[in-house]
Amino acid sequence: MTAAGTTPARQEAPAARRVLAQARFEALGLLRHGEQLLVSVVLPVLALVGLSLLSSPQLAVGRWSDAARIDVLAPGVLALTVLSTAFTGQAILLGFERRWGVLRLLGTTPLGRGGLLLAKTTAVLAVLTLQLLLLGAVAGALGWRPDVAGLLPAVVAVVLGALALVSLAACLGGALRAEAVLALANLVWVLLAGLGGTVLPAAALPGGSVLSLLPTAALGDALRDAFVLGAWNGRALLVLAVWGLLAGVLARRLLRWSD
Template sequence: MSTVPSPAGFAAAGRTISRPATLAKRILQQGRHETITMLRNGEQLTLAIVLPLLGLIALAVTPLLDGLGHPRIDIATPGILALCAMSTAFTGQGIATGFDRRYGVLRFLSTTPLGRAGLIAGKVLAVLAVLVVQVAVISFVALLIGWRPDFPGLLLGVPLLVLGALSFSSLGLLIAGTARPEATLALANLLWILFGALGGIVLPANRLPGLMQDIVHFLPSGALGDAMRQAFLGGGLDVFAVVILILWSVLASAAAIKWFKWS
């Protein structure tokens, strides 16, 4: 009568027993996949790097930022870095997630050992990885143009960008998980334009129309722009802006958890 070989018997025969990957490794692999996909997508690459670069150069050579007490490039760079966080975390990630949801990718992955929490963590990890690439490219070009950031600004700018990315990721996932993909595409692009032009993220509030000057400080775009400029130009922390970003993160995350539809 035959018997089932024991694990020791398999090992003795030169075979190894594979073990399931840990959750951390699954998240890292998913984040790597999401990052490569985003960087290979021409549309997202344009949104993430090309348009912010064009904005940086335009602000550096036009008089839009004159009269604010600092060189143009010193005022423009923090706002463009904030725009990078919004481009990737909100618009790029929101659109990608919306179409993944439409084609059943989210529903399929949520049933794998990765799980829903792992999938979301992988997406956030990808956003942060792409943001590192964006910051490196934008900062390099800004340094060539004449940007000379202070060290305290750099120390504050990094966690502020991470907080901004988390806030916009929450908003992007909320829209992608509740609206149809076509509506997500239109709304994400429209809000990117409105936030970029009138939301206080690139241009300081005193450069906006009168009505918007009092509103933008309560928007995630205006809060991130204010916080970044305060950090790099004044070397200080805009506490009000940080509180606004945290509130947007908490509220959008709670809404996404409650209403997000995986299919």
């Protein structure tokens, strides 16, 4: 009971409910963002179709040398989609949310930096589910026949990869001005898409042993092992987990609610 003329104190919603509400808002925003869908869906589909029709560059290398080209290509394009949605799109969105004052408003809520990162990762995973299903259907039409036994390791790899890349996006988008974020995020996307072991396996590139330590290369290798060999790539998953942990800690320090 409350005293006459007083207003009952508002109670904060449970942390899980706050995160899910913010994740729903973020997911709907991603699905309505035309430029984001261009980078995360249209370009990967074009890469998938275009590279499947060419005989070079060589994709079936190393332990995947006996696999069909499309079977090695498709997991790499799925990794590219994760990079596009979880890193490039989120970094740019964060940069402009800070400029528009959206993050300043969120900073007045009980969500917190950790809750915001978790909500963004959850939203990315929800949107990625739709995007990866679409790309999987296109790849299937082109002849991709993934190993069903690799579904679980692939899901684990995507979750760890999304967490690592969203955290890295928060480090970039949460610390720099929007114009700098826009330029750097797109530049990093181009470099990692071409030379980061994403579409092209790290083993097919110079310095592959070093490149395999990048989160994009680890994600690509984990997905290729999952869908081509039906196997777990423990080393790649460990690399993704370490990137996610370190980037998450750094993002909590670098993320600013306003410019």
